[in-house]
Amino acid sequence: MSLPRTRIRKATIALLRYAPILAIGGAAWSEEQPRHEPVLHATQEWPAASMQEKQARGSQGDSHLAVSPVSFFLRDGNDRRYPLSGLGIQSAGSDMDVVWGFSRWHGYGTRVVCLMHQPGKLQPIFETDNKHDFCNACFDGKYVWLPIRGRDSRVLIIDPRDGEIITLTRHQGLPRLWKPPYIVAIESGRVLLAGNFREPEGDSACLMEIDARDRSSLKVRYLRPSLSRNGLRGHVGPKSPGRPSVFSPHAILPLREPEGTVRKIILGCSAPGNLLLDLETCQGTIFASRVPSSVGNGDLVEFQGALYWTARKQLWRLGAGDLEESTSIASLPEKGRIAFDKTGRIYLFGKQIWTAANVFARFELVDSDMEIRGKAFLHRLLRSAHYGLLLHTSDGSRWRTYQISLEPALDKP
Numbered sequence: 001m002s003l004p005r006t007r008i009r010k011a012t013i014a015l016l017r018y019a020p021i022l023a024i025g026g027a028a029w030s031e032e033q034p035r036h037e038p039v040l041h042a043t044q045e046w047p048a049a050s051m052q053e054k055q056a057r058g059s060q061g062d063s064h065l066a067v068s069p070v071s072f073f074l075r076d077g078n079d080r081r082y083p084l085s086g087l088g089i090q091s092a093g094s095d096m097d098v099v100w101g102f103s104r105w106h107g108y109g110t111r112v113v114c115l116m117h118q119p120g121k122l123q124p125i126f127e128t129d130n131k132h133d134f135c136n137a138c139f140d141g142k143y144v145w146l147p148i149r150g151r152d153s154r155v156l157i158i159d160p161r162d163g164e165i166i167t168l169t170r171h172q173g174l175p176r177l178w179k180p181p182y183i184v185a186i187e188s189g190r191v192l193l194a195g196n197f198r199e200p201e202g203d204s205a206c207l208m209e210i211d212a213r214d215r216s217s218l219k220v221r222y223l224r225p226s227l228s229r230n231g232l233r234g235h236v237g238p239k240s241p242g243r244p245s246v247f248s249p250h251a252i253l254p255l256r257e258p259e260g261t262v263r264k265i266i267l268g269c270s271a272p273g274n275l276l277l278d279l280e281t282c283q284g285t286i287f288a289s290r291v292p293s294s295v296g297n298g299d300l301v302e303f304q305g306a307l308y309w310t311a312r313k314q315l316w317r318l319g320a321g322d323l324e325e326s327t328s329i330a331s332l333p334e335k336g337r338i339a340f341d342k343t344g345r346i347y348l349f350g351k352q353i354w355t356a357a358n359v360f361a362r363f364e365l366v367d368s369d370m371e372i373r374g375k376a377f378l379h380r381l382l383r384s385a386h387y388g389l390l391l392h393t394s395d396g397s398r399w400r401t402y403q404i405s406l407e408p409a410l411d412k413p
Contacts, residue, residue: 065353066405067368070387074105074112074122084112084122085399087392090137090144091385092160098144100134113146113156115163119386125163126156135177136297140185143212147193149177157212166215173200173220181208182297184252186262186279189213194249194267197222206247207267207277225277225284249275251291251300253307255320268300268307268318276323287323298380303340308359310338310348315359330356333363337379339389341406349391349404350376372402 073081084101091097097116102109109130114122132150139145143166144158153176157166168174181195186209193208205222212218251268267275267284268291277284292311299309306319315330315338336350348354353366374393382390389404 065347065355065366065368067353067370067372068403068405069370070120070390070401070403072099072101072120072122072401074103074114074124076105083399084114087380087382087390087399087401088134088137089382089384089390090139090146091383092139092144094385096160097385098137098146098158098160100137100146102130111148113158115160116384116386123163125158126165133180135180136183138183138185138191140188140191142188145183145185145191145210147177147181147183149180151176153177155210166212166218168210168212168218168220170200172218175199175208180297182249182251182300184254184265186254187260192252192265194252196248206249223279223282225275225282227275227284227286247272247275248293250293250295250297251307251318253302253305253318256305266318266320266323268295274318274323289318289323289326291318299337301338301340301381304344308338308340310335315346317359329359330363334376336376337381339381339404339406345406347404347406349379349381370402374400 072084072087074084075081082103082105084099084103087099087101089097089099095117098113099116099122100111100113102111104110105112105124106127107129111128111130111132111134112124113126113134114124116122128148132148132152135147135149137144137146142159144156144160146156146158148154148156152169153174155168155174157168158164170176175197177195179195181193181197183191183193185191189212191210193210194206195208197205197208199205199222203224205224207223207225209221209223210218211221247269249267249269253266253268254262255264255266256262263279265277265279267277269275270290270293273286274289274291275284275286291307291309295309295311301308306317306322309316310332313332313335314328315332317327317329332348333354334348334350334352336348336354339347339349341347344358346356346359347366348363349372353368353372354363355366356363372391372393373395374391375395378394380392382392384390387403389406391402391404393400393402
């Protein structure tokens with residue numbers, strides 16, 4: 001029985017295509033020919049900088065960074081220690097931290113919230129089961145706000161002075177939190193959460209305001225901005241109840257006035273674009289710039305009135321002057337998480353540690369006291385009142401925490 005013409009034709013084409021390659025490869029790697037190893041080029045190509053950027057670049061030098069391991073434990077009545085993993089920290093002033101994570105303290109995966117008045121001494125004030133997860137927190141100058149997503153979603157409003165907790169639940173109008181919302185403080189006792197929320201009536205909203213200035217009466221208000229772009233106007237939200245909104249912001253940048261008042265914010269969105277919103281009138285304008293949906297809460301860093309993040313080995317910025325188009329301001333030597341010190345020096349934590357004098361300067365390797373063992377995509381950078389900058393990461397088998405001494409960055413003699 002003869003083969004079909006189609007199969008014969010495909011076999012012939014494959015033979016003609018790969019025969020020269022096989023012949024060359026066989027000759028190159030045979031015993032009669034010398035074996036040539038491939039050459040790996042480690043040179044980093046950096047884009048040409050403008051004259052202003054070149055003038056902004058500071059002297060780099062070889063920096064030395066002090067890196068030391070730190071451990072956090074809970075203790076039971078028998079003084080048995082239980083490591084706290086999946087760490088989260090929110091500094092509350094100059095001498096207080098609110099710390100959360102999971103542990104085997106009261107069973108597998110117990111979620112615990114603690115006060116830390118002194119370095120390493122944890123005072124548990126709240127716990128829940130492993131069906132719930134903690135989100136990122138914020139500090140409004142008086143309270144630490146910590147959202148918890150899961151079956152019984154809630155927001156903990158924590159007074160760090162004495163550990164007193166005001167709990168906001170569905171009984172006060174809080175929706176179920178499916179994804180971690182982005183939370184930011186507007187003033188003492190008032191915060192905004194960005195995400196995709198379903199109201200008790202079934203409608204969707206992209207922004208939620210929680211007001212706890214009157215502790216006896218918590219108020220939840222859903223914001224559905226009126227939008228304008230290219231002369232077209234509309235409302236953010238579904239056309240019918242119960243349908244999720246296609247407008248789902250995942251970042252908030254408050255535009256603070258000199259006296260600290262916030263009247264306008266920028267909502268970072270992947271589609272249809274970033275939104276400049278007036279909180280008093282709830283009128284918003286959509287712009288062409290975007291924050292990719294792949295950028296999570298832990299990727300965003302607020303510094304000097306702008307949000308920064310990394311994506312595709314590029315450093316990106318969103319500020320009041322970056323609304324017309326997405327702004328990529330620097331190339332990075334590798335993927336990782338970023339942090340700034342008070343002088344504006346930027347650090348990149350990936351497989352290695354890098355630093356640059358500012359966002360326009362060239363990144364250089366940092367000499368540190370120890371090698372960081374962890375996967376870059378699992379890095380978490382945390383700010384502690386007691387420890388400064390902490391890097392919490394995992395190599396796939398266990399979580400580790402490192403204290404990073406950024407200030408001052410010491411140059412080798």
